[in-house]
Amino acid sequence: MNLSFRALALSASFLMTVQTAAAQPAKDMPASAPSDQTAWTILEDLTTEVGQRLAGSPREAAARDWAVARLKALGFANVRSEPFTITAFVRGAETARLTAPYPQPLHITALGNSVPTPKGGLTAEMVYFPSLDALKAAPAGSLSGKIAYIDNQMRAYQDGSGYGPYGNARRQGAAIASTKGALATVIRSAGTDHNRDPHTGGTNFPAGTKAIPAGAVSAPDADLIARIAARGKPMTVALVLEGYPQPNAPSGNVIADLPGRDPSLPPILLGCHLDSWDLGTGAIDDGAGCAIITAAALRAQQDGKTLRTIRLLWAGSEELGGFGGEAYAKAHAGEPHALAMESDSGADRVWRVQLGLAESNKAVADKVSAALAPLGIVKGQGKPQGGTDVEPIIAAQKLAVIDLDQDATRYFDLHHTPDDTLDKVDPAQLEQNVAAWTAVLKVVANEAGPLSGAN
Amino acid sequence: MNLSFRALALSASFLMTVQTAAAQPAKDMPASAPSDQTAWTILEDLTTEVGQRLAGSPREAAARDWAVARLKALGFANVRSEPFTITAFVRGAETARLTAPYPQPLHITALGNSVPTPKGGLTAEMVYFPSLDALKAAPAGSLSGKIAYIDNQMRAYQDGSGYGPYGNARRQGAAIASTKGALATVIRSAGTDHNRDPHTGGTNFPAGTKAIPAGAVSAPDADLIARIAARGKPMTVALVLEGYPQPNAPSGNVIADLPGRDPSLPPILLGCHLDSWDLGTGAIDDGAGCAIITAAALRAQQDGKTLRTIRLLWAGSEELGGFGGEAYAKAHAGEPHALAMESDSGADRVWRVQLGLAESNKAVADKVSAALAPLGIVKGQGKPQGGTDVEPIIAAQKLAVIDLDQDATRYFDLHHTPDDTLDKVDPAQLEQNVAAWTAVLKVVANEAGPLSGAN
Numbered sequence A, B: 001m002n003l004s005f006r007a008l009a010l011s012a013s014f015l016m017t018v019q020t021a022a023a024q025p026a027k028d029m030p031a032s033a034p035s036d037q038t039a040w041t042i043l044e045d046l047t048t049e050v051g052q053r054l055a056g057s058p059r060e061a062a063a064r065d066w067a068v069a070r071l072k073a074l075g076f077a078n079v080r081s082e083p084f085t086i087t088a089f090v091r092g093a094e095t096a097r098l099t100a101p102y103p104q105p106l107h108i109t110a111l112g113n114s115v116p117t118p119k120g121g122l123t124a125e126m127v128y129f130p131s132l133d134a135l136k137a138a139p140a141g142s143l144s145g146k147i148a149y150i151d152n153q154m155r156a157y158q159d160g161s162g163y164g165p166y167g168n169a170r171r172q173g174a175a176i177a178s179t180k181g182a183l184a185t186v187i188r189s190a191g192t193d194h195n196r197d198p199h200t201g202g203t204n205f206p207a208g209t210k211a212i213p214a215g216a217v218s219a220p221d222a223d224l225i226a227r228i229a230a231r232g233k234p235m236t237v238a239l240v241l242e243g244y245p246q247p248n249a250p251s252g253n254v255i256a257d258l259p260g261r262d263p264s265l266p267p268i269l270l271g272c273h274l275d276s277w278d279l280g281t282g283a284i285d286d287g288a289g290c291a292i293i294t295a296a297a298l299r300a301q302q303d304g305k306t307l308r309t310i311r312l313l314w315a316g317s318e319e320l321g322g323f324g325g326e327a328y329a330k331a332h333a334g335e336p337h338a339l340a341m342e343s344d345s346g347a348d349r350v351w352r353v354q355l356g357l358a359e360s361n362k363a364v365a366d367k368v369s370a371a372l373a374p375l376g377i378v379k380g381q382g383k384p385q386g387g388t389d390v391e392p393i394i395a396a397q398k399l400a401v402i403d404l405d406q407d408a409t410r411y412f413d414l415h416h417t418p419d420d421t422l423d424k425v426d427p428a429q430l431e432q433n434v435a436a437w438t439a440v441l442k443v444v445a446n447e448a449g450p451l452s453g454a455n
Helices: A005-023 A038-050 A058-073 A132-136 A168-179 A219-230 A283-300 A323-331 A359-375 A391-397 A427-444 B005-023 B038-050 B058-073 B132-136 B168-179 B219-230 B283-300 B323-331 B359-375 B391-397 B427-444
Strands: A077-090 A094-100 A104-106 A108-110 A122-129 A147-150 A184-188 A214-217 A235-241 A244-258 A268-273 A310-315 A339-342 A350-356 A400-406 B077-090 B094-100 B104-106 B108-110 B122-129 B147-150 B184-188 B214-217 B235-241 B244-258 B268-273 B310-315 B339-342 B350-356 B400-406
Touching (some): A038 A283, A038 A427, A038 B219, A058 A310, A094 A108, A094 A214, A104 A219, A108 A235, A122 A184, A122 A219, A132 A168, A147 A168, A168 A184, A214 A219, A214 A235, A219 A235, A219 B038, A244 A283, A244 A323, A268 A427, A283 A310, A283 A427, A323 A391, A339 A427, A350 A359, A350 A427, A359 A400, A359 A427, B038 B058, B038 B283, B038 B427, B058 B077, B058 B244, B058 B310, B094 B108, B094 B214, B104 B219, B108 B235, B122 B132, B122 B184, B132 B147, B132 B168, B147 B168, B147 B235, B168 B184, B168 B214, B184 B219, B184 B235, B214 B219, B214 B235, B219 B235, B244 B283, B244 B323, B268 B283, B268 B427, B283 B310, B283 B427, B310 B323, B323 B391, B339 B427, B350 B359, B350 B427, B359 B400, B359 B427, B400 B427
Parallel strands (some): A147 A184, A184 A214, A268 A310, A268 A339, A339 A400, B122 B147, B147 B184, B268 B310, B339 B400
Antiparallel strands (some): A094 A104, A094 A235, A108 A214, A122 A235, B077 B244, B094 B104, B094 B235, B108 B214, B122 B235, B244 B310, B350 B400
């Protein structure tokens, strides 16, 4: 991508909008769909001017300042930062190398909540488990003085559903290995690519479990380890993972409103998260989500205020445990909300809508489906989730929820890696997201009657 | 790729061979083309047991020992290592970060022949040049105290021809910047991917030019720099590149023969290079080449000796300046050779043959073309080069040469990066290479008459 790309991207985005509007006029959208670069500009500027925004770090704080200034400049009202504190993760030096049977460097990254290796690192036998289930079956104490290695090849699916089961080695592996005496845990990255970049992400140590150093190696390194394991050769690894948890780190949510014509009606809540992992620049996770919901909110009110207020939640500290969503639900427990949605699966096109509305809102649901059909979005039969940042308020208030599911086929190639950068975003697909969100907002934010969740 | 991949790969390779043979019997190949895993096994074992083989390093020496043992085990004769010394490159710590206008880490790697930054690194203004030509046009002395940055987006072509012109920023940029007073040079990687991994490779400081630190950043980092340059903001970079040249480092070629029925006839010389850059494991550059030529030589003699001897040259120290090829030409100047070929563009399928044979050898050339046509290989009209490792002996002896051009469309996504690993090799395409080389060898190594170069 070169200097001329930005111009090219903008014109590509423009063309796509025009073509979509011309070929497939949406009933609930104006005949000449507005073509603006709001989403792309937010995303380009955020990834360029701020970059990584690790939860609880000074860069996340810089991102909050940036966000408040940008949302005010875009005309939002009541723009504010709502602070809270978290136990953050501070990344340190991280290296690994096989010292036996063959000397080979391994590309590794620490997982969030990992504790540091001893000064100078640790060198130990690494025991290969082909899966998390195999680790679970290891006898108690059998890993004393050893490093546990968990293989676990995640697969790519359009609906991203591989992340749940295959991600468990990352979420649970270190804690399980710890209970069996392991000194440290290394996993195959929870990802679907073949790049040499490992995927970070949080691991969890439940209360009572001793935290141990935990890291993930890239897919090619995991392939190497699997080949050596297949030869039956014992492996020794020299491991340095100096990252550590930091209690009482400052974080916060950024909240902004586009007031509606009737302030007495509960608002529509749109969520994304502002924090990102530190390896990349948080373009697809989740700068894109914040860019999409913000541009769509503005576009929904471009020709005049919607009936209901549209509220944005750019949440903090999603990656380390969904702290921003919990803080929002707690701080705003006393305010009624009408419906919540979240964008947090990248920037590729929306392919499916999942509707979580009460039977009494069937007419609203039908209008949403009809508004999305011209954009090539199919109605799914699953239960919408809403995303980590809005789930606590959805659960607390039993809110209506709509998921606009993005194509996740290549999302986990990039997720939590250094490769999460702006060049991975297709401006035309980003624009399709904005168009889809706008179409939904024009229905739900103009609905006068009560909106209720499915159950 | 998981544990079962090896088995899968082998069966895929087997199936491909059977299908090719069944669907498109080659006139000069046996009706049941032999299906063996020799190439895959060499490549898997070399990348697993040795890994990176940086020219002049202990790992290159380990690779020579491995190669001698493996070639003897495969039945080659006269297997020996022929030592020479080079000025090697020893990689050190390498980091870069923008400190202004925005704090952003940059993924960088040093180029071969770079000299180290001062102790503690250097921090300086970085001046953006959109191309090597723009740098050339900068006034003398205008870069004093500054870091030169050269942008230069390489494009992917099937014939790999982007590498010549777009690679010049890497080869020449640092020397040109040095003559204008630059403290250091950073370039956009000479590559065609969008991964966060920079591409290393050699840069050249002609005699009389002061060597300066030189590095390459990954494509996403280069995109970031281009975006900032487009905003007209001055950039400051903190640069640490501790790699340094090391004179008198031991290197060497590995040579092995499959004797022919008539030892008085000059041999067919097949080249590849054993050394690799240190960031990856040298799977496509050039473990694959050594695997292909070796498997093909064995397959060409599977049903009995060829008339002529087939000689393998697994050259050392190609990457830092073609030292192995020069050493071979010097050591073997007194021995006549019949024809030379090289495999050094990865492991993707051969799509074209370029024939460099004298007019008197037209019948041989026609037989080669006919033997390759069933494998989907077209005859090109260009002048074959032979590759860095055999070019010196070709030039010295005006040898006949045949190029089997591999599809290079994705080669420069991986070339000289940490991503040059075994998983990037498609076993079916590797097998097509072996089949193509075997087909050529069955013609040229059984040709009794003299073989001569085109001019």
